[in-house]
Amino acid sequence: MKKISLLCLMLLLSFTLMACSAEESGTDDKGGEAAVGGELQVAYNAQPPTLDPLLTTAVATRDVMRHVYETLVTVNQKFEVKPMLAKSYEVSEDGKIITFELRDGIKFHNGEEMLPEDVVASMNRWKESTTLGKSYFADAVFSSSGEKTVVLEMKQPLSTALAMLADPGQAAIITPKEINEAATEQGITEYIGTGPYKFVEWKTDQYVHLEKFSDYQSLDSESSGLAGKKEGFVDDIYFQFVTDASTRLSGIQTGEYDIANAIPFDNAEQLEANEDVVNHIDHNGFNGLVFNKKAGFFADVIARQAVNAALDEEEILMASFTNENFYELEHGLMIKDQVEWYSEAGKDQYNQNDPEKAKQLLEEAGYNGEEIVILASRDYEDHYNAAVVVQQQLEKIGMKTKLDVYDWATVLQRRADEKAYDIFVTGFPTEPIPAKYVFLDSANQWPGWTNSPEMDQLLDQINTASSQEEAQEYFAQLQEEFYNYLPMIKFGNKTTITSTRSNIEGMGFLQGVTLWNVQKK
Template structure:
């Protein structure tokens, strides 16, 4: 009879020691990653009678959907406060049970049994049970590429009212991390809501979180309110996990796409939290009652379309990797040497389990002569390279891409910029006939198996050896096995070049001292324990 391993040895079985996002503590900001409190150090806790009941929080983008299984980027700012999953990441990106009470894993690493918390209520008053969990997670899996890659044909099944099973065809050490990820979040919704979902998403936005949806006014705001029947866990609050208590009665997520308007509204007192550009930094530095936060946020990667006529040829990918000047691209993106760092690994150095320097000899080569030689060997004859980008998201994608364009044209590569709104960019990126190179900022994954560009559906990395090395990585269990498998995968990635790592970026925000308890993770806010003094 196989032994069952309880959640208490999660780290040993799932090897989910994950990235600590950020070199500095005590900060939270847009596009940053921190589990720290955004309140000023030493600020006294406001008395309950001195607390404001309403907070307005500015969003830099439109909200295309509130369906948590489809949510990316700005809409996650909202959905993570409405919906919850079986697990959530703490401040160090370790998965912690939320709607799950515990789980068992069979000795062969293939069978998961999830034990659900009892008495948890949805916003419509219904108690959450196994039928809701199974329906939600099977839909999530069908819509999420990284989940499909991990779960294969496996389905979540109902064992009893408070128990859900998952039987895999092979052992995987990343399942709990997949269930905790902030993007395309594995949120639990009522079964009837899942069953009624159409191709554009669910029709009702009902979760179990500390806030419930009141009104979504397109292009203006999303209004959520305190859910009085919220059932919190009693573990310490950390990141997106642990105890949650809604001190705010109402939150308005205002859609303010113009950065100058967001910042001027912050200065005018409309907002108590705002992203800060370098141009705006002098206006908030030293401002009484305001602190500036800097946090490690996204990493920048150049992704090749491996089905394009040119970049299906490894020589062309090698040529691009050879010419890249990471410092130049990073500086062109964030405009300050203080807001980036070089990093040859697909994980942050803080993530000691998964950080690797294998293949670093191919990083940041700055070698145009080598690049020209590789182009000659490949037979380049002036074909145009399409660079897919957008000016949205603060211009970061576009700024990185125009620096890349300059570096490519310096070695004789003819290029064109294909500039789109972000929604169109996403559609084109999924089309193998629509682009050649895409440069973007990525929310750092918690495990290498979550790297989008290693997935055949993202940049079309259909390579047998890459798939086999990824499989060996997710099946590893001991520290030694993990290191060997991780080094092998990263070494091969630097040879195969599904993507090229450029580096890691920081961003800045400003918060008022009267705002306390706000935490962010990978830039996404947990407003559950946030207090605002009047």
């Protein structure tokens, strides 16, 4: 694969790019014999808090376990919904019923065939465990109808239902019925899916080992995003948890690792000069700070508006990504390529960089020298670098701050404690629909604890809109209200660098790496 020039990076800020490969079985992209066998050593920058995708929004869990689990429907590189374990689906005229016809002969990693009862049990656990499920499917009923049919019945039409079921985050994974029935509040204890790789071992703080599933039944359609053809060319994948960026950087250069994610942006040119390494730069959503709106100073919206007035987003983004080619100043929650959603609403409230206005709002909010605790992690250098600049900018307007730095797993734990912080810095993938942003819906009770009846009503209107044009109008109002209420502050759009050794071919990316179809030449 040709190395990507730094001058062309902004062209990559579109997720309309096609997936990196779509090889025919047994052949490579040039029509020759595929390289089969071997193992991949992947240096991954953060440790998963759990391997149960239903219990967390952590991208480490998502990126590892997407190779093990699959869903009824999924998304391609353009975020279009496509069948996966479902052979087909049909939506009733009133929009209240979705009927899924299941693919034949799909096997779980334990050798058992996937049946409708497994799908029903899996979907019931998903709707009872996840923020999307509890918010939008609490009254819905999943049932089996015949040997290959599962039916979803909803009391009200939900135009975004299929997109939610295809969500890569807290994915609606299909696992055996008995696994779901044995799950506790701590999640499932056996990791059995239908994907091209099966779980072997998780050594906490060290690695997750996946092994090729020899009975995997791939689709024949073109590979794109998370949809279409998936082939397990390598025998084993080891996700090595390497939180130190310099260790990942060194390891990809020496060949200790085949793939390394979250490469520091200031090392991009160094790796470009290495003929044995290839940089892959992909659009990767946006970073921002999330306010604790349940307790402390930022329960007051005026206090949140003071911070929004103070921030210089350009300075924050430059500190995070080191080069303007790696980021984009952008206010919108949906990116410009999402033409059915994008809106200019709220733009006047973005990147104000107005310290005097901020000081006035602080005084109005009654700030009296309270210490503001900011949570951050060096597992994500861009998060940490942003947090440092945010701290500096808040201190310039007279706020007393404290930067609490932990490993990412600890940040995930502490951000769930309303008494532990005031702000935390995190990142979000670009989502296919507004409802997927966990900080918008009050019912999610996601850390930071949004409580906005106005945004809740607009989300409901979006999800039940009779047309995309109507939904887009409601979204413009939602984005305006987002900038009034400020559950979080978006810094701007970002990219991420994943580096591979030059003999690695076929890696894909959609919100994170995909390693099916990867060959080690």
